Amino acid sequence: FSPRELHEKGTINQMKVGSSTGMTPDVVKENVEFIDEDYTEITGVGIHTPFDVKGADILLIHNAGEVMAWPENIASFSLIFQEAGLSWTLSSKAVAYDGVNYGVFYDDAQTARIALQHMQAAKELGAKKIVIGECGHAHKAMTVIADRVIPYEYQVPRESCYVTLRDIVMSGRLKLDPSRNNFPVTLHDPCNAVRLMGIVQPQRDILHKIAPQFREMPCHGVENYCCGGGSGFAIMTRQNIDEWRGNISGRKKMWQIAQAFKDCLGPETKKYICAPCSNCKGQIREMLEHSDLYTKNSFAYGGLVELIVNAMVNVNPGFIKWEGDEE
Numbered sequence: 001f002s003p004r005e006l007h008e009k010g011t012i013n014q015m016k017v018g019s020s021t022g023m024t025p026d027v028v029k030e031n032v033e034f035i036d037e038d039y040t041e042i043t044g045v046g047i048h049t050p051f052d053v054k055g056a057d058i059l060l061i062h063n064a065g066e067v068m069a070w071p072e073n074i075a076s077f078s079l080i081f082q083e084a085g086l087s088w089t090l091s092s093k094a095v096a097y098d099g100v101n102y103g104v105f106y107d108d109a110q111t112a113r114i115a116l117q118h119m120q121a122a123k124e125l126g127a128k129k130i131v132i133g134e135c136g137h138a139h140k141a142m143t144v145i146a147d148r149v150i151p152y153e154y155q156v157p158r159e160s161c162y163v164t165l166r167d168i169v170m171s172g173r174l175k176l177d178p179s180r181n182n183f184p185v186t187l188h189d190p191c192n193a194v195r196l197m198g199i200v201q202p203q204r205d206i207l208h209k210i211a212p213q214f215r216e217m218p219c220h221g222v223e224n225y226c227c228g229g230g231s232g233f234a235i236m237t238r239q240n241i242d243e244w245r246g247n248i249s250g251r252k253k254m255w256q257i258a259q260a261f262k263d264c265l266g267p268e269t270k271k272y273i274c275a276p277c278s279n280c281k282g283q284i285r286e287m288l289e290h291s292d293l294y295t296k297n298s299f300a301y302g303g304l305v306e307l308i309v310n311a312m313v314n315v316n317p318g319f320i321k322w323e324g325d326e327e
Helices: 004-017 025-043 065-069 071-083 108-125 136-149 161-171 191-196 201-210 241-260 278-289 304-311
Strands: 058-061 129-132 158-160 185-187 270-274 298-302
Touching (some): 004 108, 025 065, 058 071, 058 108, 065 278, 071 161, 071 304, 108 129, 129 161, 161 201, 161 304, 185 201, 241 278, 270 304, 278 298
Parallel strands (some): 058 129, 129 158, 185 270
16 A cells, blocks of 8 residues: 555656656756746856757756746756756656656655666766756665666666765866855755765765855754655645644754754844755745744755855855845
8 A cells, every 4th residue: 555646646647747746848848948048147147958968978857846846946956067067968858857756655666667767868868877956765766776676787877966066066166155155054964865875975065165154953964853845745645744744843853943043043144944855845945934933034945056056156146035035
């Protein structure tokens, strides 16, 4: 038995349409074109996101939910990879533009079907490796689990975006001004990438480089608490799942956030919650909207890439927007 949402809204929808969001390849490409246009104007830097480039070194696979909910994440990846001079592409092949794989939570066969299509898309383009975007369970599905359910001859090397981004930032390929990020920053550790896979240090190397006021949450790294956004809960609503997410896991995460910022609570200090995982961001958004902590403070939440772009000297200042900022 399994929650029907994971099957019907998750893997079946993804294999039928191309993404669990319901977006077809044409819709994704059109939306990304709009994102390029919008964020070219916002950043002052021309952004072009490549699709289906044969022989590119990297196939980047996002959580497609970012295209719908957090376009700044898509734009940030494109801008960073472009400015770093990487050879990379997205794929418009159905399934291959969405790293989501809800099969990992209930069915190995469904997991394998989706993971295999990710691999095949990379092989068809001749990409040397897949880079997994800011999605925790996509990290697990495409690496740890795929290693066990996909025959070796069909596999393509895969790399976490945290590692790719760390290499870019530390190489000096981008001109960065950390003073642009001179506000308190804390880091949420996505369970599947950090506690499960042990990818702990790359994202911290970046934050120590670009965020002068970075501070850890209590119980961080592999000892972090789940925010309640993952494990398929993002698309599950029946029984008491919403209450559990808000009152149990969510409450603990809000405690961690409050403790990280305990020396600067209040509306006068802008604070950034870095959560490099799409479902985690969705959960943090919901928690903040229902918390007194949010109404009494000035928070922004987002991924790691947005913070990198905010520090890039060739980008218009003020890329990150706080609640209450005028558009």
